[in-house]
Amino acid sequence: MAISKEKILEDLNKEFADSIISVTAQFGDEIIFFEKEALLKIVEFLIKEPYTFTMLLDLTCVDYKGEKERFEMVYHLFSLSNKLRLRLKTRLNEANLEIDSLSPIFQNANWLEREAFDMFGVQFKGHPYLRRLFMYDGFEGHPLRKDYPLRKQQPRIRLRD
């Protein structure tokens, strides 16, 4: 049974009244801002019937340098039976970059989270194998952070002059 977008948002607001900060819409998709502690519960709620957001389209991080809660985690969920997309967002403080891992729920979250860890240094609690995905061993820092020096390179071998 297909269920309307409005009904989903209403149920979600009712269920998580105290952890959802705001619901807005941009580029044709609803954005749900929430407290990071509620992540697992919200996803587990949305994955069930009749909402069936069983597909994690994307998981990424954005660096808003200078703001108090600097990093923003973005999750795109897709419901195959309802043909709906939903965007979940939450903010992380630079002092505490821990957030629950989605890998126990979505298989593809494993590598997406490893990428976010590699590029931004987000620590995913409960991830089975949190190691750099793109950069090599011995690489220091997280290159997509805004305070990573623009042209800083870390060669693995001695370069010719």
Add this chain to the structure above:
Amino acid sequence: MKGGFVTTTLNSMLGWGRKFSLFQYPFITACCGMEYMSVACAHYDLDRFGMGWTRFTPRQADMLLVVGTITHKEAPVLRTVYEQMTEPKWVVAFGACAVSGGIYDNYAVVQGIDRIIPVDVYIPGCPPRPETILNALIKLQEKIQKEGHEWRFQRKKY
């Protein structure tokens, strides 16, 4: 001088033999590979210049074609491939990325493969036209033709 005449002629003959029997090892990492394919296959046909033999091990190759972006993660691999090639060997930097890093001036990309291995011919372009590549390879042949044989007594430094 009789002896001098003999060595120059020998050099010239060796150069002539070498330039028409280049065995290539394509080290392809990016989109320039498409242009390489059109050059190597029937449309532009590298075999007309005696470079038709693609070797799939660097140990049998004379010419290393570095086609595409080389990242720092990949740099040790490229150097190992170069070291595995037997002398005499020549390197062609194919496309803007291999020449200078191209548009990728960032944390990941080597700013030109000449930071890792010595290069004989640079081919600019993003990607280069097949005619440019043929021109560059003919230039390389001219270079090989004129080359002396000091390399036998010298160790290439890099």
